[in-house]
């Protein structure tokens with residue numbers, strides 16, 4: 040039992056270290072991919088889906104100015120445990136603005152309108168999705184995170200949160216983050232690394248159970 044746990048931890052660590060590139064190797068070795076853990080929805084999912092809810096959260100219809108904050112490209116693949124890409128999955132994200140405020144009446148009702156706050160897109164045949172958004176910032180009581188919800192027609196499949204690897208100190212103090220096992224934390228945490236110029240990117244690959 041113990042050696043099996045160690046083996047599983049080794050596999051997950053290898054996947055995370057290599058940005059999940061070893062998916063094919065894991066599968067070739069007869070393993071199913073570990074399911075992405077769920078996490079709390081939180082209180083700030085939009086009351087009404089905004090009319091501007093595309094996958095570019097930095098460009099808001101009718102707004103001339105850009106949002107302040109560190110721009111980030113968040114992308115990945117949605118697959119099943121066999122590594123088969125999920126075509127047509129709706130991926131939604133929502134997060135607070137640079138001042139820590141959500142586009143939600145329950146969070147004061149005064150978000151920065153230069154930031155879209157919520158976005159959605161549907162995966163292609165390769166299961167791929169991508170968003171242009173802000174690197175998330177902390178707000179009272181929470182380490183930086185981006186909320187995710189994945190659905191396929193007629194089914195809610197997963198609600199979870201993506202955490203920032205470079206925020207290990209804040210993550211270690213976050214009640215929701217601490218509620219996950221180390222294996223789960225690893226699956227929900229991505230590096231927001233530099234990709235040239237002032238741009239940063241994070242890869243978050245999602246496995247549906």
Ligand SMILES: [Fe+2]
Nearest residue numbers: 081181184186
């Ligand atoms: Fe949140």
